[in-house]
Amino acid sequence: MNCQECNQRPATLHFTKIINGEKTEVHLCEKCAQEKGELFMLNGGSGFTFNHLLAGLLNLDTSFQQQNQDAFHQEEVLQCDHCSMTFQQFIKIGRFGCSHCYEAFKEQLVPVFKRLHGGNWAHNGKIPKRIGGGIHLRKRIEEFKNQLKDLISREEFEKAAVIRDEIRSLEKELNGSQEGGE
Amino acid sequence: MSHEHFINQAISSWMSEEGPDSDIILSSRIRLARNFNEYNFPTLYAPEEAKEIIIKMEEILKKLDVNQFGRMELLKINDLQQLEKMVLVEKHLISPQLAESSPYGACLVTENEDVSIMVNEEDHIRIQCLFPGLQLTEALKAANQIDDLLESFIHFAFDEKHGYLTSCPTNVGTGLRGSVMMHLPGLILTHQINRIIPAINQLGLAVRGIYGEGSEALGNIFQISNQITLGKSEEDIVEDLHGVVNQLISQERSAREALRKTSNIQLEDRVYRSYGILANSRIIESKEAARCLSDVRLGIDMGYIQNTSKNILNELMILTQPGFLQQYAGGPLRPHERDIRRATLIRERLLLELDKR
Ligand SMILES: [Zn+2]
Numbered sequence: 440m441n442c443q444e445c446n447q448r449p450a451t452l453h454f455t456k457i458i459n460g461e462k463t464e465v466h467l468c469e470k471c472a473q474e475k476g477e478l479f480m481l482n483g484g485s486g487f488t489f490n491h492l493l494a495g496l497l498n499l500d501t502s503f504q505q506q507n508q509d510a511f512h513q514e515e516v517l518q519c520d521h522c523s524m525t526f527q528q529f530i531k532i533g534r535f536g537c538s539h540c541y542e543a544f545k546e547q548l549v550p551v552f553k554r555l556h557g558g559n560w561a562h563n564g565k566i567p568k569r570i571g572g573g574i575h576l577r578k579r580i581e582e583f584k585n586q587l588k589d590l591i592s593r594e595e596f597e598k599a600a601v602i603r604d605e606i607r608s609l610e611k612e613l614n615g616s617q618e619g620g621e
Numbered sequence: 622m623s624h625e626h627f628i629n630q631a632i633s634s635w636m637s638e639e640g641p642d643s644d645i646i647l648s649s650r651i652r653l654a655r656n657f658n659e660y661n662f663p664t665l666y667a668p669e670e671a672k673e674i675i676i677k678m679e680e681i682l683k684k685l686d687v688n689q690f691g692r693m694e695l696l697k698i699n700d701l702q703q704l705e706k707m708v709l710v711e712k713h714l715i716s717p718q719l720a721e722s723s724p725y726g727a728c729l730v731t732e733n734e735d736v737s738i739m740v741n742e743e744d745h746i747r748i749q750c751l752f753p754g755l756q757l758t759e760a761l762k763a764a765n766q767i768d769d770l771l772e773s774f775i776h777f778a779f780d781e782k783h784g785y786l787t788s789c790p791t792n793v794g795t796g797l798r799g800s801v802m803m804h805l806p807g808l809i810l811t812h813q814i815n816r817i818i819p820a821i822n823q824l825g826l827a828v829r830g831i832y833g834e835g836s837e838a839l840g841n842i843f844q845i846s847n848q849i850t851l852g853k854s855e856e857d858i859v860e861d862l863h864g865v866v867n868q869l870i871s872q873e874r875s876a877r878e879a880l881r882k883t884s885n886i887q888l889e890d891r892v893y894r895s896y897g898i899l900a901n902s903r904i905i906e907s908k909e910a911a912r913c914l915s916d917v918r919l920g921i922d923m924g925y926i927q928n929t930s931k932n933i934l935n936e937l938m939i940l941t942q943p944g945f946l947q948q949y950a951g952g953p954l955r956p957h958e959r960d961i962r963r964a965t966l967i968r969e970r971l972l973l974e975l976d977k978r
């Protein structure tokens with residue numbers, strides 16, 4: 440059986456994931472599992488309650504990235520320009536220095552978040568009121584646009600048309616809400 | 622109201638009131654982690670920043686509508702005695718981390734202690750709502766209300782992609798940790814717990830004992846909490862936790878029924894022996910006390926013991942912790958002295974129950 444992600448390498452990791460009570464069979468090669476952040480879940484998901492494990496977990500992650508990075512340029516220090524925390528320091532203590540660190544380290548963080556949060560990497564919850572309703576709408580539009588691409592690639596044009604109309608009406612709503620202010 | 626109020630008032634509402642499914646669920650807690658946008662995280666903030674945060678919280682407290690959540694008091698950790706800090710930790714009002722390693726820490730607490738806001742712990746702000754019994758949804762509602770209220774004064778660190786930004790990547794997104802404290806003696810006595818815990822872990826939830834160290838759970842009391850804070854809505858996180866907790870409740874209930882069927886007299890014997898120890902011993906270690914309290918509570922829930930209030934387990938588990946014992950003794954006690962105090966306190970508490978009859 441080939442890896443369901445890349446369809447190239449043979450799948451060496453087989454497991455069932457349970458998300459919201461639904462079982463899904465997953466078959467991955469080692470490389471894709473690493474990228475998708477599944478390896479850590481395999482090696483005993485129970486461990487990730489403990490913060491001290493986090494440092495180890497982040498280290499594991501960078502050892503992979505380090506190899507890639509070193510090949511291109513050496514000694515480039517990734518650092519938050521607001522609080523001066525370096526990515527290496529972050530790995531060591533497992534804590535961010537300030538809210539800007541999230542932006543500064545964002546390339547490195549996606550696999551970390553995936554591993555810590557059951558494959559998730561994007562927020563899907565509460566939004567402060569001051570930031571406003573626009574975000575909610577934009578998020579839904581984005582989701583629909585992804586669906587649209589999917590449907591078109593599968594040549595399901597009838598369904599795609601329905602989604603396209605949804606997007607249009609949401610975009611209208613979004614423009615309306617912005618004209619009206621927050 | 623002063624800080625003595627929280628030290629001397631031994632019983633918080635979550636300990637004394639009975640909530641839904643209180644034969645198994647002792648309490649439900651929701652915690653929301655939040656940070657000020659303009660300050661560095663407590664990981665490396667400057668003392669000036671920490672002090673400014675405290676001042677801001679004091680100002681906000683003055684402006685708060687006191688009728689909405691009851692009166693709130695701000696306690697600064699550095700103003701507290703060592704024993705007083707221990708008591709607040711044992712009452713679950715503040716974390717050990719806030720008590721021990723947050724020099725600029727503070728805590729806002731409501732009079733009945735169902736809401737507490739920790740300031741300058743791992744994050745600038747941690748809103749906690751602690752309700753008796755299984756009331757996760759209610760606790761989430763209360764926490765959200767406080768969050769909305771604070772949000773009208775504070776620009777929280779938030780970005781569209783990652784949600785609420787926290788010091789530790791394990792809390793990012795919703796910043797929400799829901800946890801339920803459960804009494805599971807049936808699953809222990811029927812040896813099912815070791816099979817169940819890994820299954821719960823697989824669902825992205827953590828299980829641990831809250832009293833005792835390592836894997837042992839003193840008093841057969843376990844805490845179940847979510848680990849995933851990112852990518853799911855607050856409601857979904859709570860609902861998923863709720864689902865698993867409901868499963869556990871029904872498994873615990875069937876374990877208790879099975880015990881009644883297969884070993885009724887043995888169980889009754891065990892319950893009354895434990896009652897005998899609690900009612901008569903002159904020296905008792907915390908481990909033995911916890912085991913006996915768990916047995917007696919099970920005896921009450923299963924009807925072997927009548928006319929004794931259920932909350933003696935919650936209450937005495939807290940009151941017989943070292944901080945409380947020493948606070949009541951009026952000063953530090955050596956371990957052996959604590960064991961004597963503990964035995965006395967438990968005997969007196971049980972006598973109170975007899976007087977009530
Ligand atoms: Zn692959």
Ligand SMILES: [Zn+2]
Pocket residue numbers: 519520521522523524535536537538539540541
């Ligand atoms: Zn930073």
